[in-house]
Structures are given as structure tokens and as C-alpha cells.
Amino acid sequence: MSIIKKELAVAALENGTVIDRIPSEQLFKVVSMLSLNTIPNSITIGNNLHSGKLGKKGIIKVADYFFRDEEINKIALIAPDATINVIRDYKVVEKYNVTLHDTLCGIVRCSNPKCISNNEPMSTVFHVTNRQPLELTCRYCTRTIKGNKIEIIQ
Amino acid sequence: MKCDSLVSINDFSKEDIMDLLEKARSFEENPNRKVLDGKVIATLFFEPSTRTRLSFETAVNRLGGRIIGFSDAATSSSSKGESLKDTIIMVSNYVDLIIMRHHLEGAARYASEVSSVPIINAGDGANQHPTQTMLDLYSIYKTQGTLENLNITMVGDLKYGRTVHSLLQAMSHFNPTFHFVAPDELKMPQEYKIFCEEHNIPYYEHSDFSEEVINQTDILYMTRVQRERFTDLMEYERVKDVYILRNSMLAGSKPNLRVLHPLPRVNEIAYDVDDNPKAYYFQQAKNGLYARQAIICKLLGIDVE
DSSP: OHHHHHIIIIITOSSEEEEEEEEGGGHHHHHHHTTGGGOOSOEEEEEEEEETTTEEEEEEEEETOOOOHHHHHGGGGTOTTOEEEEEETTEEEEEEEOOOOSEEESSEEOSOTTBGGGTSSOOOEEEEEEETTEEEEETTTOOEEEGGGOEEOO | OOSSSBSSGGGSOHHHHHHHHHHHHHHHHOOOOOTTTTOEEEEEESSOOHHHHHHHHHHHHHTTOEEEEESSGGGSGGGGTOOHHHHHHHHHTTOSEEEEEESSBTHHHHHHHHOSSOEEEEEETTSOOHHHHHHHHHHHHHHHSOSTTOEEEEESOTTTOHHHHHHHHHHGGGOOEEEEEOOGGGOOOHHHHHHHHHTTOOEEEESSOOHHHHTTOSEEEEOOOOGGGOSOHHHHHHHTTTTOBOGGGGTTSOTTOEEEOOSOOSSSBOGGGTTSTTBOHHHHHHHHHHHHHHHHHHHTTOOOO
């Protein structure tokens, strides 16, 4: 069973990246977060696929594209269990879980309307102050935002 | 010091605080020194605050420095839509130090990132007001002879009052015991109680402002209970007079007790307290001058004896 799934989901790429184990309800947010609508490569998106761990999952395959670390790791905010498979010549040459960096720049919006970051043309900066459960603290107004309240800047 | 600006009281270590207290004491003995001769300092008050601005400007004047700036954003280019970044970069071209107050939270942190000269945060919205904390610490130090092992009672609006939050964090270096006296709606936020627990600081919460609490206190830190903080005005009417300090309530208090208040006071300290030698809030405001002189010199790297 797992061999068949692998062939359907992963092996079809000659070169590129497969983002696997995205919670189904977050799939399109991940697409948007990675600005996949702006890259010309072939992209295959699957959703509501069977997953042993997640129940249902989404998967994204991008041909001939390799994400930079800081580009891909931010999706850990909404898809903490996502795995990245780097494919070269039909083989998975690298596989890893996404991990959040300690500092997030320009990714999350501060929930405090009186925060300077919502009132100046500037990048937001958040420090990850707790990972489980996820908690971010604004570098500027020092407000703490819990995981389920995090708003991603589109 | 973690950086060359003062944005939050947490930018100062315990050693920095003790050093500043000694410097403040020295400035109190001799506040008129020309150590800022040739320096230009900006006071940028995007939000008006007469008391804080006059205190800073007096501090600079008594040290022989010159001041440029504005006391209201309406008279600055931010009223034309200039960004904070542009204003700060422009002003930092001219001066040696910027003292700023802003209504937006985090404004001073951001300014310290774009400025080429040190920034002193003179208040950023509900967030931080570290020079107020330094003058509170100096007032406590001066009246008690130490900051260690004191029993500190905070009364009134403990939820929104930034002065009590900063003071609580700064005192965490000195093994205090806290009593928090507040109505349910204005209780000390959970994050600060967790902070106390993490630092092994004992604290007790009370909704009654009783003499029993006052009588074991070294420092009674009063704050104003503001009507606009209440969602339920019935609740405000019920509690508004509960947190008023009257002179008779100090009858059994410790001889070293002092009453502090960040001012302005409205009715939370009855006027009959003013004549009690334990009332310290006006001297406290005066201490702000010396604390600010010490901070300005420290940020400019000026050594004073």
C-alpha cells in the first residue's frame, strides 16, 4: 500500500520538491503562504488524501523547484507536521520536517492594533517564546499571540 | 547594558540599576553640572505629556545641554504623514540623544533600530515607561535605604497600569514580597503572576484594601482606578471608592512606610494624606529629575562622580 502511495504521490517528479503531510484545511493557506501562484513551474496539488496520522492530508508537488530554508520553514506555523521531500532524478535525496526559526520576520501580523508594526511601513518581528503550545511575542509591543490566533501576512 | 538605548526597564541589569541609583544620589547632591556642554538632545513628544517632558528638559538644562524638539505631534512633520522612521533618522542626524514619547506601543524599540544615536523611551502607549520605573526605584531606595527584601503593596488598576508592571519586573532582582490589591476587573494579569512564580517571588492578592495589608507594608504604591477601564459601569460605581487611601488608614502602619503614586492623582489618595510625612508622591516626582540625569549620562557614556 505504501509503495503504491509513494509512486502516486512522490515518484512522479523527476526533480523538485514535495511538501507532504499538510493538514487538509491548511493546504490552500500553505499554497498562498509560499506564493505558489507566482511561480511558473508545474505544480500538482492534492487534497483530502488518506493519511494514517492526520486522517486527511494535503500534498503539494513543485517540479524543478527547491525551496530555501527560510522560505519553507515558515509553513510550520500552520502545518507543523509537514515534511519536505527533495527529489532528484526520481529519488528522495533529502527528507526533513519543517521547523520554525526562533525569529519570524515579516510573516505574522501583530494582533495589537496599537502596535507600531501595524502603523508604520515596516516588517513585523516575532520571537518564538514557546513551541508547544506555540506562542509568539512581538518584538515591538511585546504582546504574546497564541498558536490559534496567529494571523499570517498575505 | 544589553543595548545603548533605554526602551524597556529589562534593558537594565541589576548592576545597571544599582549604578544608576548611586548616580542619581550624586545628582541629587549636586544637580547643576555642565557635563552636557556642547551636546544637543531632542525631546520628541509625538504624544503630549507635560510632566515627563518638563522633567527631562529640566534634567538636560541643569546638565548644560541644549534641547530641540516638539511637545505635540500636531506641530511635527508626522502630521503631514511622515513615517516615524524618517523623523527619527532625520533628527538623529542632528543630535546626540533622542528622548521620545509616542502613543503607539513598540515605537521606541523601532526607533532604536533605525536611529544612529541612543533613544530613551519616555513612554510608548500602554507598553513601557522605564524612566518612571527608575524614579520609582530611586524613591524606594532613598526612603528605605535598600531595595532588598521589601514588602510592596500595589493598589488600584493593576491590569492596565504599566508602571506597576515595570516596577514588578524591576523589583524581581531584589527579593520582594508583593501584595496586589485590586477589584476583580483590574487584577494583576496572569503573565505577571507567572513571572513572580518563575522568579520565586511571593505574592498575595486581595480585593479588600484593608489596614491589615497596609500595616505590614514598606511601600504602598497607589494607582488610579479609571472609569474608562470598566466594561460594567455598575461595577465601577461599586468599587470606585474602595481603593481610596485616607489618612486614618495609615494609623497603624510601619514607621518606614512611604506612599508612592505615579501621578496625576485624582481621588485615590485623599487630600488629608498629603500632610502625613509618609506621603511621598511629590518628592517621588522630584526624584525623577535625578534619575533622568543619571540615565542620560549613562546612555551618553558620561562618567560622573
